[in-house]
Amino acid sequence: MGSTIEAKYNATRKEDQITPIPLPSPTISSAIVTAIQDTNQDTNLQVFEGQSGYQGRPRFQVSFSSQVWRLVDSTLQHQEITDCMFQLNAIAGGESGPMQQSEVQLAGYAWEVRNFPDAGVISYYTLTDNGETFLFIVTYPRGMASETNNPCQTAGEVVLNTFMPLSLPRYNATYYSFIYPNDWQVEENKESNYIVLFPAAGQAADNKIEFAYLGFEIRTEDNLPEWYNRYTQAGGIVVPERQVIEESVIELPNGMRSRRLHEQHVSGDTVVQAVLIEYGNLVLSINAYTGNPEMTERLKKIAASLEFHPDAPKTLAEL
Numbered sequence: 001m002g003s004t005i006e007a008k009y010n011a012t013r014k015e016d017q018i019t020p021i022p023l024p025s026p027t028i029s030s031a032i033v034t035a036i037q038d039t040n041q042d043t044n045l046q047v048f049e050g051q052s053g054y055q056g057r058p059r060f061q062v063s064f065s066s067q068v069w070r071l072v073d074s075t076l077q078h079q080e081i082t083d084c085m086f087q088l089n090a091i092a093g094g095e096s097g098p099m100q101q102s103e104v105q106l107a108g109y110a111w112e113v114r115n116f117p118d119a120g121v122i123s124y125y126t127l128t129d130n131g132e133t134f135l136f137i138v139t140y141p142r143g144m145a146s147e148t149n150n151p152c153q154t155a156g157e158v159v160l161n162t163f164m165p166l167s168l169p170r171y172n173a174t175y176y177s178f179i180y181p182n183d184w185q186v187e188e189n190k191e192s193n194y195i196v197l198f199p200a201a202g203q204a205a206d207n208k209i210e211f212a213y214l215g216f217e218i219r220t221e222d223n224l225p226e227w228y229n230r231y232t233q234a235g236g237i238v239v240p241e242r243q244v245i246e247e248s249v250i251e252l253p254n255g256m257r258s259r260r261l262h263e264q265h266v267s268g269d270t271v272v273q274a275v276l277i278e279y280g281n282l283v284l285s286i287n288a289y290t291g292n293p294e295m296t297e298r299l300k301k302i303a304a305s306l307e308f309h310p311d312a313p314k315t316l317a318e319l
Contacts, residue, residue, distance in 0.1 A: 054135065087139070101113065111125065121138075122138040242264070245263060279308055286302065
């Protein structure tokens with residue numbers, strides 16, 4: 001766990017524990033999040049919209065399966081695991097006793113995880129780029145503390161993997177939408193389906209982010225990293241070494257599966273990061289031209305927030 005995250009956690013926690021902020025009643029939206037990794041492959045999904053109990057009360061949303069969870073006020077209660085709950089509007093408590101500390105990447109955010117097995121409590125904390133604090137708590141039967149794969153924790157992390165702050169602006173492009181930093185600008189060329197995000201004034205120009213559909217189709221049987229390597233070689237780019245940052249498969253509510261690849265390579269003197277998102281036989285590429293860790297996290301968050309529109313093309317002929 002990095003010392004910076006630890007310091008921010010302690011400073012924010014001490015400040016916010018002084019005066020917990022009363023919360024308005026949460027709401028349930030009828031919308032369905034487009035990209036949810038649900039281990040039950042269940043489409044009976046609901047979207048919870050609420051507010052953090054911390055400074056500024058930033059809004060957020062998460063999605064959950066109504067077949068797995070029952071919502072009572074601002075707490076999800078598991079339908080099958082007794083005493084397994086997910087607190088959506090949590091305030092840090094005064095847990096004591098042995099603590100297991102770790103970090104996990106969910107929904108494109110780094111979460112500090114603190115597990116108190118004697119109390120049956122797991123807290124998830126993150127601080128966004130905008131300085132917004134979010135905390136969620138999973139409580140589980142104490143008898144599960146010794147289990148290697150805590151089923152209550154696993155179920156809670158499926159929900160947390162759909163987390164999305166609502167304070168960030170969302171850009172609706174021709175075929176998809178995504179969130180982006182408040183102080184960035186967006187330009188779209190609708191004829192070429194090309195989008196570029198420009199950083200805030202004073203930031204390095206090479207921090208821009210580009211969106212573009214790649215010009216070759218991919219087949220189900222193709223291996224995505226190998227396919228991308230052939231694609232770049234066909235364009236005359238020979239990459240001696242590629243670093244895979246993340247690779248996953250997302251199950252979409254419309255029944256489609258979307259493969260994702262986040263990789264980094266060096267082209268000449270430039271470090272290139274690319275997030276590839278499969279949709280049908282097309283691959284959408286989100287590129288940045290720096291290996292800065294901050295950009296790596298930003299790309300993860302943008303990619304995790306991306307939602308394809310119902311009429312999004314699936315082949316080059318439809319594009």
